[in-house]
Amino acid sequence: MIFNKDTAEKTAELLLQINAIKLNPGNPFTWASGWKSPIYCDNRLILSFPSIRNYVRDEFAKNIEKQFGKPDVIAGVATGAIGIGILVAESLGLPFVYVRPEPKKHGRQNQVEGFLQKGQNVVVVEDLISTGNSSLLAVEALRNAGANIKGMVAIFTYGFDVAEKNFKDANIDLYTLSNYSNLLNLAVAKKYIPEEDLITLQEWNINPAAWKQE
16 A cells, blocks of 8 residues: 555656656557566666755655554665665664575575564565565565564555455555556656546556556
């Protein structure tokens, strides 16, 4: 769920302004999964815009304390959430760790990088939620390392039903700065897209795996 509607709308507009989110129903993108998509989201661009990255940092820091209380550690999911996760940890005066997609093949073979003690309360920072599978693998790695996961925060979610189910099954509370429905409303209101594209964008969100696959 979103932290609040005002933050969701402002975040969506900022992401559109810097082309971190691109909407193109007429010429869809192809994701690594093979899915066709009328939207592409690259939140790494936020780090290149100081005022926007500071806004995201401050909203995360404020709302993490409000929703979860102050944790012991902030964890970022590699690689997209490392940068913003460090900024959030710095703002809260907390230690930071990050989680690799899989353990290193050499050296200490770590999957969680940084100093983490068993029993510490951790809030996980993610940049983008699609199905939630990769994000929840990071949660599993942290739990295996002995962390107590208070919840996860992310910049943006596509709002897929499968993601909602995955987080519910994993017993993880997810809060985001913005989401797909708020993005579409803002994009139409601010004329980033014509209103006739709205139905196409909504249809994709209902069944993204099957959209334009014929």
